[in-house]
Amino acid sequence: MAAALAVVASLVAPSFAASAQVFSPPSTSPYVESANYTGFSNGSLPVQHVTPGLLFDRFIQIWFENTDFAVANSTAEFRSLADRGVLMTRYYALTHPSQPNYVAALGGSFWGMADDAYYNIPANVSTMVDLLEQANISWASYQEHMPTDGYNEATYTSNNYIDPSAADYTYYWRKHNPTIIYDSVSNISSRAALHRNFNDFAVDVNASAIPQWVFVTPNIVNDAHDTTIDFAADFLNYWLEPLLADPRFNDNRTLILITFDENENYGINNQIFSVLLGGALPEELRGTVDTTYYTHYSSMSSIQANWGLGSLGRNDTNEMMANVWSFIADAVGYNNTFVADADIPLTNITGTIPGPLNSNSSFVTPWPAPNTSAVGAGGGPVFVSDDSEECE
Numbered sequence: 220m221a222a223a224l225a226v227v228a229s230l231v232a233p234s235f236a237a238s239a240q241v242f243s244p245p246s247t248s249p250y251v252e253s254a255n256y257t258g259f260s261n262g263s264l265p266v267q268h269v270t271p272g273l274l275f276d277r278f279i280q281i282w283f284e285n286t287d288f289a290v291a292n293s294t295a296e297f298r299s300l301a302d303r304g305v306l307m308t309r310y311y312a313l314t315h316p317s318q319p320n321y322v323a324a325l326g327g328s329f330w331g332m333a334d335d336a337y338y339n340i341p342a343n344v345s346t347m348v349d350l351l352e353q354a355n356i357s358w359a360s361y362q363e364h365m366p367t368d369g370y371n372e373a374t375y376t377s378n379n380y381i382d383p384s385a386a387d388y389t390y391y392w393r394k395h396n397p398t399i400i401y402d403s404v405s406n407i408s409s410r411a412a413l414h415r416n417f418n419d420f421a422v423d424v425n426a427s428a429i430p431q432w433v434f435v436t437p438n439i440v441n442d443a444h445d446t447t448i449d450f451a452a453d454f455l456n457y458w459l460e461p462l463l464a465d466p467r468f469n470d471n472r473t474l475i476l477i478t479f480d481e482n483e484n485y486g487i488n489n490q491i492f493s494v495l496l497g498g499a500l501p502e503e504l505r506g507t508v509d510t511t512y513y514t515h516y517s518s519m520s521s522i523q524a525n526w527g528l529g530s531l532g533r534n535d536t537n538e539m540m541a542n543v544w545s546f547i548a549d550a551v552g553y554n555n556t557f558v559a560d561a562d563i564p565l566t567n568i569t570g571t572i573p574g575p576l577n578s579n580s581s582f583v584t585p586w587p588a589p590n591t592s593a594v595g596a597g598g599g600p601v602f603v604s605d606d607s608e609e610c611e
C-alpha cells in the first residue's frame with residue numbers, strides 16, 4: 220500500500236511541479252524552528268564524546284537530486300562552493316533511480332534494487348552505523364520535513380508553505396533517507412530516534428550538539444528533485460552559507476560533502492557533481508580539482524580511512540569503485556586505483572543488476588553474506604552482524 224502510493228506520487232509530482240515553484244525559505248533561518256516543519260523539537264541531542272579522526276572529527280554529507288554534472292557545474296552557487304573546496308570531476312552515481320544510490324552509500328550495495336518502492340532491508344544486514352557506533356562515533360540523519368523523529372512511513376504531506384493557496388505538498392520522502400530503510404537501524408529505537416527533522420537541527424546546532432557523522436536530506440523541492448538547480452542554489456544560500464561560517468557546524472575539524480544521488484539524463488553515464496568543503500580541508504586544496512575516479516562507495520571508504528574503521532565487506536572494499544578521497548588517501552598511505560576514462564564502468568544501468576531486491580524474478584539472488592576476508596581503507600576487520608543485538 221505504502222509502496223504503491225509512493226510510486227504513483229513520484230510519477231505525478233514532478234510533471235506539474237517542475238519549473239513553476241520559486242524558492243521560499245521554510246523558516247526565518249536554519250537556527251529557528253518553524254511551523255512549516257510539522258514536529259517541534261523535544262530537545263537537543265547531548266553534547267557527545269568526540270572520537271578523533273586522522274584528518275577531521277566531523278563529516279557532514281548533504282545530498283541533492285537528479286542533476287547532470289555539467290548543469291551543477293554551470294550554476295553560480297555550486298561553482299562558488301567548488302572555488303572554496305575540492306571539486307571531484309570523475310565522481311559517479313551507481314545506478315538509477317534515486318533510492319538504490321542512497322541505500323548503497325550506507326550499506327555498500329544496492330542489492331539489485333531498481334525502483335523507489337518501500338523496502339525493509341533485513342535486520343542482519345550491517346551498515347556504516349554499525350562501524351560508527353563500534354568506534355563510539357556519534358551520528359544523526361537530519362531530514363527536512365520529516366514530521367516526527369524516527370518516522371518510518373513512505374512519505375509525509377503537509378501544508379504547502381511556498382504557496383499556501385495550493386494543495387498540500389509531499390515534501391518528505393523515505394526513499395531519500397537511507398539509514399531508516401535498513402531494519403538494523405530502524406528496528407532499534409535509540410537508532411531510529413537519531414532521524415531528526417530540521418526543527419531538531421536548529422536546536423542541535425544551537426546546543427553545539429551536531430554529531431560526528433551526519434546525513435542531511437533537504438526536502439523534495441530544496442534538493443532540486445521537483446524543481447531546478449537554481450532552486451537548490453537558493454536553498455544553499457539560505458541554509459548552508461550561514462552554517463559554513465559557524466564553528467558549531469563547520470569548525471577546523473569538519474569535512475562537508477555536497478553531492479547528488481544520480482544524474483538526470485539516463486542516456487549518458489551517471490556522472491555527478493561532488494565537492495568537499497569545510498574547515499578541515501587543507502588551505503592549499505581549496506579551489507582545486509581532483510580527477511580520481513570515485514563513486515558513492517567512496518564516502519564509505521573515506522570515512523573508514525579517516526577513523527581507521529573496519530569495513531562491511533561489500534563494495535566499500537571494492538578497489539576500483541571505492542577510491543578514497545585523495546587528501547585522505549595520501550595522509551593514510553592508501554593506494555587508490557587509477558581508472559582510465561575508457562575503463563569507467565557504465566552505471567547508468569537500471570533493472571538488470573542482480574540482487575535480493577530486484578523486483579524482476581529473473582534477477583533475484585539470495586542475500587549475500589559479507590566477504591569476511593576483505594580489507595577496506597580503514598584496515599580494520601569486517602563487521603559481522605550479531606543478530607541478537609540487532610533485534611532488540
Ligand SMILES: *[C@@H]1O[C@H](CO)[C@@H](O)[C@H](O)[C@H]1NC(C)=O
Pocket residue numbers: 243244245246247252253254255380381
Ligand atoms: C513558512 O514558509 C513561508 C514561505 O517561505 C514563510 O512566509 C513563513 O514565514 C514560514 N513560516 C514560519 C513559521 O517560518
Ligand SMILES: *[C@@H]1O[C@H](CO)[C@@H](O)[C@H](O)[C@H]1NC(C)=O
Pocket residue numbers: 266267268269355
Ligand atoms: C563513548 O561515548 C560516550 C557518550 O558520548 C562517552 O560517555 C564515553 O566515554 C565514550 N566511550 C569511550 C570508550 O570512549
Ligand SMILES: *[C@@H]1O[C@H](CO)[C@@H](O)[C@H](O)[C@H]1NC(C)=O
Pocket residue numbers: 292293298308
Ligand atoms: C566546471 O566549470 C568551470 C567554470 O566554468 C570550468 O572551468 C571547468 O572546466 C568545468 N569543469 C568540468 C569538468 O567541466
Ligand SMILES: *[C@@H]1O[C@H](CO)[C@@H](O)[C@H](O)[C@H]1NC(C)=O
Pocket residue numbers: 257258259260261366367368416418419
Ligand atoms: C515532540 O513530541 C511531540 C509530543 O509527543 C510530538 O507531537 C512531536 O512530533 C515531537 N517532535 C518531533 C520532532 O518528533
Ligand SMILES: *[C@@H]1O[C@H](CO)[C@@H](O)[C@H](O)[C@H]1NC(C)=O
Pocket residue numbers: 250251252421422425
Ligand atoms: C538559536 O539561537 C538563536 C540566536 O541566539 C536564536 O535566535 C534562535 O531562536 C535559537 N533557536 C532555537 C531553536 O532555540
Ligand SMILES: *[C@@H]1O[C@H](CO)[C@@H](O)[C@H](O)[C@H]1NC(C)=O
Pocket residue numbers: 470471
Ligand atoms: C582550530 O580551532 C581550535 C578551536 O577553535 C583552535 O584552538 C585551533 O588553534 C585551530 N587550529 C587551527 C589549525 O586553526
Ligand SMILES: *[C@@H]1O[C@H](CO)[C@@H](O)[C@H](O)[C@H]1NC(C)=O
Pocket residue numbers: 485486487488565567568
Ligand atoms: C549509458 O551511457 C552510455 C554512454 O554515454 C550510452 O551509450 C548508453 O546508451 C547509456 N545507457 C542507457 C541505458 O541509456
Ligand SMILES: *[C@@H]1O[C@H](CO)[C@@H](O)[C@H](O)[C@H]1NC(C)=O
Pocket residue numbers: 313328329533534537540
Ligand atoms: C558490488 O558488489 C557486488 C558483489 O561484490 C558486485 O557483484 C557488484 O557488481 C558491485 N558493483 C556495484 C556497482 O555495486
Ligand SMILES: *[C@@H]1O[C@H](CO)[C@@H](O)[C@H](O)[C@H]1NC(C)=O
Pocket residue numbers: 552553554
Ligand atoms: C602502495 O604502492 C606503493 C608503490 O607501488 C607500494 O610500495 C606500497 O607498498 C603500496 N602501499 C600499500 C598500502 O599497498
Ligand SMILES: *[C@@H]1O[C@H](CO)[C@@H](O)[C@H](O)[C@H]1NC(C)=O
Pocket residue numbers: 579580581582
Ligand atoms: C524481467 O527480465 C527478463 C529478462 O531480462 C525480461 O525478459 C522481462 O521482460 C523482465 N520483466 C519485467 C516485468 O520487466
Ligand SMILES: *[C@@H]1O[C@H](CO)[C@@H](O)[C@H](O)[C@H]1NC(C)=O
Pocket residue numbers: 341343344585586587588589
Ligand atoms: C539475513 O537474513 C536473510 C533473511 O532475512 C537471510 O536470507 C540471509 O541469509 C541472512 N544473511 C546472513 C549473512 O545471515
Ligand SMILES: *[C@@H]1O[C@H](CO)[C@@H](O)[C@H](O)[C@H]1NC(C)=O
Pocket residue numbers: 339342402406609610
Ligand atoms: C524489523 O522491523 C520490520 C518492519 O517493522 C519487521 O518486519 C521485522 O520483523 C523487524 N525485524 C526484527 C528482527 O525485529
